[in-house]
Amino acid sequence: MRDDEDRSVTRRTALAAASAGLLAGCSTYGSGATPTSAAQQQPAPAAGTELGAAADVPVGGGKVFADKQVVVTQPTAGTFAAFSAVCTHQGCTVDKVADGKIACPCHGSEFAIADGSVANGPAARPLEKKTITVTGGRITLA
The missing domain is CATH 2.102.10.10 (Rieske [2Fe-2S] iron-sulphur domain)
Known part of the structure; x- marks a missing residue:
């Protein structure tokens, strides 16, 4: 695998993880209860x-x-x-x-x-x- 391919995968993985974290942070309000109680x-x-x-x-x-x-x-x-x-x-x-x-x-x-x-x-x-x-x-x- 080439170096530019490795960096591309790393960037995609990092962006996916960051997006998941942002979405999780928006899923609750107040006491921290979640929709999947x-x-x-x-x-x-x-x-x-x-x-x-x-x-x-x-x-x-x-x-x-x-x-x-x-x-x-x-x-x-x-x-x-x-x-x-x-x-x-x-x-x-x-x-x-x-x-x-x-x-x-x-x-x-x-x-x-x-x-x-x-x-x-x-x-x-x-x-x-x-x-x-x-x-x-x-x-x-x-």
Whole structure:
């Protein structure tokens, strides 16, 4: 192999490695969560799966059940809603509910606690609605 061929391969390899590093650096926002979280790879929980206590879901807020890929909110006292915890932008798991919004740590998308609609992009689609029941103070997927 000639010297100019060796340098060409080295330059290509270096450029490819640098490009990969730049792309990886752009893939997260905030806490360092990534779109390929372990929660995404789990199958969706089956109907009848108990999520937890209704008392753990504050009025005007919510609770993320990351291991079940579900977020439950209580927009007004006694009114509960549930949504997929997987952000519709790039599949990260939402991580908190505050100030009337469900927040995704990856790129800053926010969703309304009442209906899962997009409150702040880059997500363009609402969170998928889930059906729950609240009986005896316990929340269960229907």
